[in-house]
Amino acid sequence: xxxxxxxxxxxxxxxxxxxxxxxxxxxxxxxxxxxxxxxxxxxxxxxxxxxxxxxxxxxxxxxxxxxxxxxxxxxxxxxxxxxxxxxxxxxxxxxxxxxxxxxxxxxxxxxxxxxxxxxxxxxxxxxxxxxxxxxxxxxxxxxxxxxxxxxxxxxxxxxxxxxxxxxxxxxxxxxxxxxxxxxxxxxxxxxxxxxxxxxxxxxxxxxxxxxxxxxx
Numbered sequence: 001x002x003x004x005x006x007x008x009x010x011x012x013x014x015x016x017x018x019x020x021x022x023x024x025x026x027x028x029x030x031x032x033x034x035x036x037x038x039x040x041x042x043x044x045x046x047x048x049x050x051x052x053x054x055x056x057x058x059x060x061x062x063x064x065x066x067x068x069x070x071x072x073x074x075x076x077x078x079x080x081x082x083x084x085x086x087x088x089x090x091x092x093x094x095x096x097x098x099x100x101x102x103x104x105x106x107x108x109x110x111x112x113x114x115x116x117x118x119x120x121x122x123x124x125x126x127x128x129x130x131x132x133x134x135x136x137x138x139x140x141x142x143x144x145x146x147x148x149x150x151x152x153x154x155x156x157x158x159x160x161x162x163x164x165x166x167x168x169x170x171x172x173x174x175x176x177x178x179x180x181x182x183x184x185x186x187x188x189x190x191x192x193x194x195x196x197x198x199x200x201x202x203x204x205x206x207x208x209x210x211x212x213x214x215x216x
Contacts, residue, residue, distance in 0.1 A: 079175070
């Protein structure tokens with residue numbers, strides 16, 4: 001039964017089609033290898049782009065009252081449908097949070113991964129956008145306010161196994177998002193570490209909050 005299912009699946013995928021169709025079966029009609037024709041999916045496959053994130057650049061802050069500190073300028077940028085796994089991109093995106101943009105680029109040059117090179121390109125593009133479109137005076141006077149990635153499309157392919165068997169292979173894509181804020185970077189992007197006195201008080205409070213089971 002399973003042999004018949006495999007034969008039917010293979011016949012449906014590799015049989016020639018009379019009319020051009022969209023998607024993976026059309027690519028497999030002439031070549032059983034998915035990796036050789038994956039670049040054709042950019043034109044033939046529906047690859048959506050984020051819609052809400054780029055609209056943040058069009059937001060306008062309300063007028064400020066006299067004496068209030070000036071609002072910091074910021075710019076958002078992204079790159080969609082990156083041929084890279086989100087699990088590999090996430091630690092690279094987390095590493096540069098809270099750094100100045102120059103320091104982030106400097107640190108990423110020591111990360112010998114494909115995702116680090118892509119993030120460097122996005123940061124440089126965001127710098128140019130900030131100076132050109134958002135009235136930022138110095139492109140070095142920016143720090144990374146947000147840096148994260150998201151899951152994009154996942155394309156399923158077929159890998160040939162022994163004895164006429166097939167295996168499923170996943171081609172994963174991801175989106176990368178970044179927001180640069182004008183000004184010097186904060187001292188602590190996350191919560192600052194506790195001092196020894198604060199740790200002691202927290203420990204004492206945990207002891208006081210204990211509940212003795214079946215106690216009077």
